[in-house]
Amino acid sequence: MGQSITFHKADQLKKKPDAGQLGFGKYFTDYMFEMDYTLEKGWHDPKIVPYGPISLDPAATIFHYGQEVFEGLKAYRAEDGRILLFRPNKNMERMNQSCARLNIPKIDEKFVVKAIKKLVAVEQDWIPNQPGQSLYIRPFIIGTDAALGVHPSSMYKLLIILSPVGSYFGNSMSPVKIYVEDEYVRAVKGGVGFAKTSGNYAASLKAQTKSEELGFDQVLWLDGVEHKYIEEVGSMNIFFKIDDEVWTPALNGSILPGVTRNSVIALLKHWGITVKEKRISVKKLFKKAEKQQLKEVFGTGTAAVISPVGFLKWEDHVIKVANGETGKLSKKLYDTLTGIQTGKQKDELGWTEEVKVEKEKVTE
Amino acid sequence: MGQSITFHKADQLKKKPDAGQLGFGKYFTDYMFEMDYTLEKGWHDPKIVPYGPISLDPAATIFHYGQEVFEGLKAYRAEDGRILLFRPNKNMERMNQSCARLNIPKIDEKFVVKAIKKLVAVEQDWIPNQPGQSLYIRPFIIGTDAALGVHPSSMYKLLIILSPVGSYFGNSMSPVKIYVEDEYVRAVKGGVGFAKTSGNYAASLKAQTKSEELGFDQVLWLDGVEHKYIEEVGSMNIFFKIDDEVWTPALNGSILPGVTRNSVIALLKHWGITVKEKRISVKKLFKKAEKQQLKEVFGTGTAAVISPVGFLKWEDHVIKVANGETGKLSKKLYDTLTGIQTGKQKDELGWTEEVKVEKEKVTE
Numbered sequence: 238m239g240q241s242i243t244f245h246k247a248d249q250l251k252k253k254p255d256a257g258q259l260g261f262g263k264y265f266t267d268y269m270f271e272m273d274y275t276l277e278k279g280w281h282d283p284k285i286v287p288y289g290p291i292s293l294d295p296a297a298t299i300f301h302y303g304q305e306v307f308e309g310l311k312a313y314r315a316e317d318g319r320i321l322l323f324r325p326n327k328n329m330e331r332m333n334q335s336c337a338r339l340n341i342p343k344i345d346e347k348f349v350v351k352a353i354k355k356l357v358a359v360e361q362d363w364i365p366n367q368p369g370q371s372l373y374i375r376p377f378i379i380g381t382d383a384a385l386g387v388h389p390s391s392m393y394k395l396l397i398i399l400s401p402v403g404s405y406f407g408n409s410m411s412p413v414k415i416y417v418e419d420e421y422v423r424a425v426k427g428g429v430g431f432a433k434t435s436g437n438y439a440a441s442l443k444a445q446t447k448s449e450e451l452g453f454d455q456v457l458w459l460d461g462v463e464h465k466y467i468e469e470v471g472s473m474n475i476f477f478k479i480d481d482e483v484w485t486p487a488l489n490g491s492i493l494p495g496v497t498r499n500s501v502i503a504l505l506k507h508w509g510i511t512v513k514e515k516r517i518s519v520k521k522l523f524k525k526a527e528k529q530q531l532k533e534v535f536g537t538g539t540a541a542v543i544s545p546v547g548f549l550k551w552e553d554h555v556i557k558v559a560n561g562e563t564g565k566l567s568k569k570l571y572d573t574l575t576g577i578q579t580g581k582q583k584d585e586l587g588w589t590e591e592v593k594v595e596k597e598k599v600t601e
Numbered sequence: 602m603g604q605s606i607t608f609h610k611a612d613q614l615k616k617k618p619d620a621g622q623l624g625f626g627k628y629f630t631d632y633m634f635e636m637d638y639t640l641e642k643g644w645h646d647p648k649i650v651p652y653g654p655i656s657l658d659p660a661a662t663i664f665h666y667g668q669e670v671f672e673g674l675k676a677y678r679a680e681d682g683r684i685l686l687f688r689p690n691k692n693m694e695r696m697n698q699s700c701a702r703l704n705i706p707k708i709d710e711k712f713v714v715k716a717i718k719k720l721v722a723v724e725q726d727w728i729p730n731q732p733g734q735s736l737y738i739r740p741f742i743i744g745t746d747a748a749l750g751v752h753p754s755s756m757y758k759l760l761i762i763l764s765p766v767g768s769y770f771g772n773s774m775s776p777v778k779i780y781v782e783d784e785y786v787r788a789v790k791g792g793v794g795f796a797k798t799s800g801n802y803a804a805s806l807k808a809q810t811k812s813e814e815l816g817f818d819q820v821l822w823l824d825g826v827e828h829k830y831i832e833e834v835g836s837m838n839i840f841f842k843i844d845d846e847v848w849t850p851a852l853n854g855s856i857l858p859g860v861t862r863n864s865v866i867a868l869l870k871h872w873g874i875t876v877k878e879k880r881i882s883v884k885k886l887f888k889k890a891e892k893q894q895l896k897e898v899f900g901t902g903t904a905a906v907i908s909p910v911g912f913l914k915w916e917d918h919v920i921k922v923a924n925g926e927t928g929k930l931s932k933k934l935y936d937t938l939t940g941i942q943t944g945k946q947k948d949e950l951g952w953t954e955e956v957k958v959e960k961e962k963v964t965e
Contacts, residue, residue, distance in 0.1 A: 296626065398659050438666035440800060
């Protein structure tokens with residue numbers, strides 16, 4: 238693409254929130270990145286502008302036919318002051334896979350990584366540096382045609398917004414309670430389950446609120462065909478430590494191919510631990526638990542990184558995992574991943590990319 | 602609700618498009634209806650305002666987690682000058698069913714019908730009166746919270762926009778070519794297939810463009826579990842005339858409960874024709890065709906009303922239906938439905954509602 242990114246200075250900057258009350262995705266920084274697509278020009282006019290409302294025709298595709306993809310990644314402030322991104326190329330690669338499924342024109346992956354770096358460089362003062370904190374990066378694309386025929390949009394907007402965040406499930410790494418959902422379905426093979434698109438999340442809300450009403454934190458999704466096989470948990474991938482092996486559902490078309498999932502598998506293999514990506518029936522899992530072979534359960538995702546699971550309920554069966562506490566392997570994975578992400582630990586697998594503020598400088 | 606709808610006059614009105622070039626959902630009228638929802642106030646501040654862009658925070662729920670529902674209905678100009686709506690209460694009833702699935706707060710159905718009537722009364726000069734033409738009405742609700750945690754939004758906007766339209770598939774009632782999709786899936790039981798929500802349409806685009814590339818007009822969806830049973834066609838419900846009976850897939854949780862579908866079933870029964878809502882395998886359908894028992898195929902929907910199907914392709918099998926022409930029953934249903942809708946034919950089933958302009962008058 239090689240286009241230069243223009244910069245529009247804000248008249249006034251916001252007061253930054255207290256580090257202690259960040260939560261997740263509640264505060265947004267002073268600037269955002271914006272880029273447009275038309276059939277004639279392709280992706281064009283990349284710019285960093287003051288964060289603010291976007292104005293769309295009420296007939297825009299996004300409001301009616303949901304043509305949308307998004308990504309989530311984080312920028313970390315290392316103890317030595319460096320700014321680190323974690324595998325941004327993997328997110329952009331997945332964004333293009335999502336685009337392909339949703340009939341959205343592809344992005345230039347390298348260019349969008351560059352846009353992320355420039356925006357993060359501009360907003361470097363917004364990167365929080367307490368343990369578990371980071372600057373969450375949310376790129377997303379929406380169809381913007383003002384037309385009601387059911388067709389792929391001919392115009393799109395790509396935006397990147399930034400939010401300083403604490404850890405997703407509050408500040409502790411306390412295990413979550415999971416409910417195996419047997420009524421609602423998140424996705425099915427042939428659908429859009431593998432894509433990071435808004436419709437998957439819209440469809441998940443009902444089961445999520447149901448699980449909260451029942452006193453659980455998250456839902457464990459089963460496959461949409463037989464309601465037998467484990468897919469993912471809430472908006473995370475899921476892993477099970479069975480004796481000395483680690484199992485996780487194989488990517489089958491209806492499961493989101495998580496970047497953290499991919500990283501956990503790589504780390505475990507790097508440590509010499511056997512990882513099996515396979516079809517896992519909930520029945521088999523509960524049998525393993527009965528035989529005391531289920532040692533740990535944890536979810537993986539960009540927002541939570543590693544989220545240990547302490548309780549699992551399926552129909553009338555209840556499992557207390559690792560005595561309801563955080564297992565050793567879950568803890569080691571969390572410490573290692575966050576260690577790499579924040580530059581505290583050696584990045585043996587070459588996953589981090591530094592944002593060099595001087596190099597990414599933008600001018601008006 | 603009993604709230605009064607305020608009216609904000611536009612400075613200038615648009616030039617109306619030529620009746621001959623309307624197409625579908627390309628032009629929008631001078632005004633739109635808008636209403637907001639907050640946890641504190643519920644649905645409030647209903648107003649008719651000049652049609653124009655809506656301004657949303659880039660973190661709004663609709664852009665990330667797709668919380669959206671919509672409806673589609675039409676206003677017709679009768680020959681005697683009356684303005685008629687077709688079963689608007691059915692659309693509002695379904696909108697609330699969609700809301701329940703998508704965690705969107707319910708609407709006051711009667712109040713929104715009233716809002717539709719007021720808006721249509723204001724825009725009566727926009728109702729086209731050529732055969733096949735009408736004023737398409739699109740109510741929709743979007744979640745607008747500026748927050749990135751995956752949770753139901755606490756704020757919503759309901760909008761109603763209007764578009765003068767011709768017939769959906771061009772001006773003739775010429776039969777369409779249908780391709781039985783065996784790779785992509787639209788919906789599955791436990792998902793959101795029965796709800797009119799944007800994610801279903803986003804998921805359908807890929808198969809639709811594939812069918813167009815293969816030289817077909819629309820896709821026939823099979824069930825997401827076994828890929829054996831017929832669900833719906835494109836964005837319409839589907840009917841088959843088998844000898845003297847009419848079959849249509851039963852509502853199973855993954856099929857949209859169409860208002861036109863419901864009306865067609867009622868009409869056929871009113872005429873003494875046997876209608877069977879049942880599970881129909883594509884194999885059985887093609888067997889029936891082989892035995893010359895498949896007499897007609899047609900899709901039903903608000904946009905197209907009745908859309909005859911002339912060709913069906915499934916794997917290597919091809920069926921030419923009714924010699925590739927519009928069947929008698931399809932034609933009779935189209936004439937009767939559009940006759941009732943436009944006041945030409947007696948409304949024996951009490952389906953139309955008149956918009957009385959004087960009664961619906963709004964003032965600034």
